[in-house]
Amino acid sequence: MARVLIVGGFLAVVFWVFSIVDCAVQPATRHRGVRKGAWVAIVVLIPVIGGILWFSIGRRRKDDSDTRPYAPDDDAEFLRGINRKEQDARIRELEEELAKLDEDGDHPDPRS
Known part of the structure; x- marks a missing residue:
């Protein structure tokens, strides 16, 4: 003991x-x-x-x-790699496509 x-x-x-x-x-x-x-x-x-x-x-x-996960906008290296003008142009294109779809009324049925 x-x-x-x-x-x-x-x-x-x-x-x-x-x-x-x-x-x-x-x-x-x-x-x-x-x-x-x-x-x-x-x-x-x-x-x-x-x-x-x-x-x-x-x-x-x-x-x-x-290895802490973080959002891409918290990553300085990611932000430096973004070409802001290209991103803005792509967003405008997508918005135009969405507007055309709204005008045409070609909405897929989300329930199907």
Whole structure:
């Protein structure tokens, strides 16, 4: 029984130190919720539970910010690649086609 407590205590200390080091060396952009200093304080002051909190909710994974889905109009590279004049001309063409269809009355029955 004593050996289990000693090994468990040793593992808790190793996890605690690893959590402190991991939290301290991560850039501030990889911390969620509160600031980096607050996370370090949480991990130091609440040994095992602070480390569990850090790894479960505080630490942002690298792929969290890299693969976040966003709308095309939020992507600067996409916006640079758009030729605005061509897009406006295509929209005008489509609007004209829709207007002709409205005039002709050739609307397909949406229920069929």
